[in-house]
Amino acid sequence: MVPQDELLERLGVDIDAETLRLALTHRSYAYENGGIPTNERLEFLGDSVLGFSVTELLYREYPGLAEGDLAKRRAAVVSTRALAGIARRLGVGDFIFLGQGEKVTGGKNKSSILADTMEALIGATYISSGLEAARQFVVGLVKPLLADAAVLGAGTDWKTHIQELAANRQLGTIHYAVVGEGPDHARTYTATLLIGGTAYGTGTGNSKKEAEQQSAANAWKVLGPDATLAATE
Numbered sequence: 001m002v003p004q005d006e007l008l009e010r011l012g013v014d015i016d017a018e019t020l021r022l023a024l025t026h027r028s029y030a031y032e033n034g035g036i037p038t039n040e041r042l043e044f045l046g047d048s049v050l051g052f053s054v055t056e057l058l059y060r061e062y063p064g065l066a067e068g069d070l071a072k073r074r075a076a077v078v079s080t081r082a083l084a085g086i087a088r089r090l091g092v093g094d095f096i097f098l099g100q101g102e103k104v105t106g107g108k109n110k111s112s113i114l115a116d117t118m119e120a121l122i123g124a125t126y127i128s129s130g131l132e133a134a135r136q137f138v139v140g141l142v143k144p145l146l147a148d149a150a151v152l153g154a155g156t157d158w159k160t161h162i163q164e165l166a167a168n169r170q171l172g173t174i175h176y177a178v179v180g181e182g183p184d185h186a187r188t189y190t191a192t193l194l195i196g197g198t199a200y201g202t203g204t205g206n207s208k209k210e211a212e213q214q215s216a217a218n219a220w221k222v223l224g225p226d227a228t229l230a231a232t233e
Helices: 003-011 017-023 027-032 040-061 067-077 080-090 100-104 111-129 131-147 149-154 158-169 208-222 225-231
Strands: 174-181 188-195 198-205
Touching: 003 017, 003 080, 017 040, 017 111, 027 100, 040 067, 040 111, 040 131, 067 131, 080 111, 080 131, 111 131, 158 174, 158 188, 158 208, 174 208, 188 208, 198 208
Parallel strands: none
Antiparallel strands: 174 188, 188 198
């Protein structure tokens, strides 16, 4: 079995060889190989198919939810973090064509690259097999996430919520103390959220932004019953 066939088996879709290769071609590889086409146009297309398919799924599966709650769930399951998690589970990173610079800096595990590639694969499915096949592909990918509280929470901008809460309660100035560890290509960050000089939450991630969001989410859980209740809505 050729590598691309193995990927298609994991994805459970049919994509012709040429379109599949294009979907897996990151711009770093394209630039190092004479400026060949990249997967960015397929990513653009896939983003639209993803958004439509998830919106329709939510509309049908949750008839009692208000528009705002539907929007929050959609944001969570189409987020970079959620798509990258799907890609890691399927091992998509091993199949992406990357330039040497991205290879040595761990590009195959970067959330942004993985999420963009998943969108390109959705677009490629649409091109090769049509809208219904692409829609079913999306539903199969995201439906399990809708029952995952951790994933739904990832769609929340906890930093903004914490900032508003701290201001309302006059808790003091917010500061994120961030420390990075490990080599440049596999760096891990730890962020501690300080409000008025007091530490309320710590989080880790592959980027400073991800670590800060996680620390804010953890702080939200300990700042009182009102915050805890809102975090579960």
